[in-house]
Amino acid sequence: MTTLGLSRRRVAAAALAAALVGCATPPQGNDIARSPWADQSGQHAAGQAQSWTHQRFPGKAPTQFAYARNDGRDAVAVRANASASMLRQVVRVEPQDLGHVRFSWKVPALIEQADLATREHDDAPVRLVLAFEGDRSKLSAKDAALSELAQTLTGEPMPYATLMYVWCNKREPGTVITSPRTDRIRKLVVESGPARLDRWLDYERDIRADYERVFGEAPGALVGIGIMTDSDNTRTQARAWYGPIRFLPVAAR
Secondary structure (H helix, E strand, C coil): CCHHHHHHHHHHHHHHHCCCCCCCECCCCCCHHHCHHHHHCCCEECCEECCCEEEECCCCCCCEEEEEEECCEEEEEEEEECCCEEEEEEEEECHHHCCEEEEEEECCCCCCCCCCCCCCCCCECCEEEEEECCCHHHCCHHHHHHHHHHHHHHCCCCCCEEEEEEEECCCCCCCEEECCCCCCEEEEEEEECCCCCCCEEEEEEEHHHHHHHHHCCCCCCEEEEEEECECCCCCCEEEEEECCCEEECHHHC
């Protein structure tokens, strides 16, 4: 690998890792931040949703996000064309307040060439992304360097840990996939294969239990959430719809 190629990979990894805390712009197209989907999604302050923003990655074409109605549901319609970006919200949920998260998505087709375990084919039709604080002194030298690079690129360090719920082509639900770019990004497969394509699928996950299983330690504060559909590595197209993302407080379990 050339020095230039390695540098580009490090920039891409740092940008992805910092996506939930870095600089962002308002969503393009119709205003998702003021949509019924946003009113029902994420963390709310004094009854009002915090702003959802469109996070772009350096050197990547952006994925398209737009509010839509699909099968009677409020949704975000997403279209990727050899692109990668994220719709995200900065939040603050302390560890003791972490409960369950409810989310849903609809995927018409998988990305045939995708493989979430390889650097060259690390694309997914849907991802729900959760970013956490933690003890940064535990970061490896490689991850500390990536965090510093993210700070340079975006003005914020990368999160201590990022948990993604994903749809994988072949691996069974429950499989944990460590990112080939950094072990501080880990993906938990919640859907696999083509059997349930082109229908709405609803999930409820215990955030604390999933984090402890995936990372082997108790979680810190949840500091960011996002949805991401990407096809930049496979240079293909992908579509999906995401339903509202709802957090259930601990008392509601």
